[in-house]
Amino acid sequence: xxxxxxxxxxxxxxxxxxxxxxxxxxxxxxxxxxxxxxxxxxxxxxxxxxxxxxxxxxxxxxxxxxxxxxxxxxxxxxxxxxxxxxxxxxxxxxxxxxxxxxxxxxxxxxxxxxxxxxxxxxxxxxxxxxxxxxxxxxxxxxxxxxxxxxxxxxxxxxxxxxxxxxxxxxxxxxxxxxxx
Amino acid sequence: xxxxxxxxxxxxxxxxxxxxxxxxxxxxxxxxxxxxxxxxxxxxxxxxxxxxxxxxxxxxxxxxxxxxxxxxxxxxxxxxxxxxxxxxxxxxxxxxxxxxxxxxxxxxxxxxxxxxxxxxxxxxxxxxxxxxxxxxxxxxxxxxxxxxxxxxxxxxxxxxxxxxxxxxxxxxxxxxxxxxxxxxxxxxxxxxxxxxxxxxxxxxxxxxxxxxxxxxxxxxxxxxxxxxxxxxxx
Ligand code: SF4
Ligand code: SF4
Ligand code: FES
Numbered sequence: 001x002x003x004x005x006x007x008x009x010x011x012x013x014x015x016x017x018x019x020x021x022x023x024x025x026x027x028x029x030x031x032x033x034x035x036x037x038x039x040x041x042x043x044x045x046x047x048x049x050x051x052x053x054x055x056x057x058x059x060x061x062x063x064x065x066x067x068x069x070x071x072x073x074x075x076x077x078x079x080x081x082x083x084x085x086x087x088x089x090x091x092x093x094x095x096x097x098x099x100x101x102x103x104x105x106x107x108x109x110x111x112x113x114x115x116x117x118x119x120x121x122x123x124x125x126x127x128x129x130x131x132x133x134x135x136x137x138x139x140x141x142x143x144x145x146x147x148x149x150x151x152x153x154x155x156x157x158x159x160x161x162x163x164x165x166x167x168x169x170x171x172x173x174x175x176x177x178x179x180x
Numbered sequence: 181x182x183x184x185x186x187x188x189x190x191x192x193x194x195x196x197x198x199x200x201x202x203x204x205x206x207x208x209x210x211x212x213x214x215x216x217x218x219x220x221x222x223x224x225x226x227x228x229x230x231x232x233x234x235x236x237x238x239x240x241x242x243x244x245x246x247x248x249x250x251x252x253x254x255x256x257x258x259x260x261x262x263x264x265x266x267x268x269x270x271x272x273x274x275x276x277x278x279x280x281x282x283x284x285x286x287x288x289x290x291x292x293x294x295x296x297x298x299x300x301x302x303x304x305x306x307x308x309x310x311x312x313x314x315x316x317x318x319x320x321x322x323x324x325x326x327x328x329x330x331x332x333x334x335x336x337x338x339x340x341x342x343x344x345x346x347x348x349x350x351x352x353x354x355x356x357x358x359x360x361x362x363x364x365x366x367x368x369x370x371x372x373x374x375x376x377x378x379x380x381x382x383x384x385x386x387x388x389x390x391x392x393x394x395x396x397x398x399x400x401x402x403x404x405x406x407x408x409x410x411x412x413x414x
Binding site: 083086089090091092093095096098099133136138139143145146147148150171172173174177178179180 | 270274275276277278279280283284289292293294296298299300301303304306307308309395404
């Protein structure tokens with residue numbers, strides 16, 4: 001009998017979807033992957049909320065209140081939670097605003113511009129509130145594993161998932177461990 | 181008769197005055213290090229070269245070898261301590277490797293790979309450290325300084341210029357430039373100085389050559405720092 005499929009959820013918080021592109025970049029291994037896992041909440045399925053899962057993959061750091069809710073939802077539901085990529089692990093590019101004052105940043109981007117009349121900082125209640133800083137995900141919830149890289153190569157993601165799915169302790173080793 | 185000590189269970193010969201690190205290297209054993217450089221006296225600040233000798237943690241770059249010593253270096257315990265030191269260095273500064281010109285050629289990054297550090301684990305400080313682009317040929321990006329004082333030593337002891345210094349203590353420690361304005365452009369610093377070519381990380385950067393080497397051809401892309409350092413005598 002076939003083994004039951006593992007459930008996998010993925011999300012992009014303050015990320016650029018580059019890590020998801022890298023996941024797709026595992027090429028023909030994708031067939032193998034979908035043979036062994038079923039996707040829960042993910043940009044690939046458009047399921048809106050995460051149910052109980054074996055593995056959760058988080059791309060991107062935590063820059064606003066919605067990111068915090070999604071990350072906590074993943075932590076509550078995923079047995080193994082994995083931070084994927086530089087932004088999830090260090091805050092990455094979005095965190096380059098961390099040494100600036102958030103208010104001043106918003107004014108600079110939205111208000112002080114001549115090309116828009118009545119320029120103002122967007123304040124629609126639908127918009128999630130920005131946090132004072134962009135946080136690496138491990139500073140908000142407990143994270144079980146980290147796959148560095150900007151983005152991690154498809155090969156690194158596949159090696160990691162292959163290990164995890166087979167029940168081995170995932171290990172990238174020197175060749176696949178990269179911060180850029 | 182030559183004197184010996186045990187390094188990870190293997191006999192290593194040494195001459196009087198040689199440090200543990202020097203003798204181990206001469207015998208072909210790599211010990212991770214950041215503030216140590218073969219051309220300069222030991223500095224003993226980064227503690228990456230930590231080993232256990234006679235049950236005590238010591239800096240192998242600074243401690244002279246002694247007859248019959250039993251030294252543990254490449255052990256899970258010592259490597260875990262080194263990894264924790266690296267993690268502290270990463271969160272203390274701003275190390276956004278994807279946008280760093282030193283990436284691939286950086287000793288801090290290469291040691292993180294060597295010791296399989298996939299996360300900085302601690303909370304990041306995200307300090308505010310403005311860069312200094314005032315010099316025509318050299319950029320200073322203080323965000324990545326690990327306070328090894330190699331530039332300080334090289335500028336003072338080799339170039340005879342004393343362009344750099346570390347100031348303040350503890351968490352407030354930082355690198356300063358010896359000019360009334362505090363700017364590198366107002367010193368006699370030159371891109372050919374030894375100090376311009378010694379930073380193990382991405383602080384002192386030559387302008388107009390960044391990212392010239394493609395990923396794959398950089399210093400630590402192909403081989404681990406433990407291999408490169410022994411081959412190049414670094
Ligand atoms: S100095 Fe080294 S560790 Fe720091 S950002 Fe640059 S490459 Fe990364
Ligand atoms: S600038 Fe570079 S060489 Fe100088 S103290 Fe900082 S890390 Fe060391
Ligand atoms: S290399 Fe020995 S303390 Fe830095």
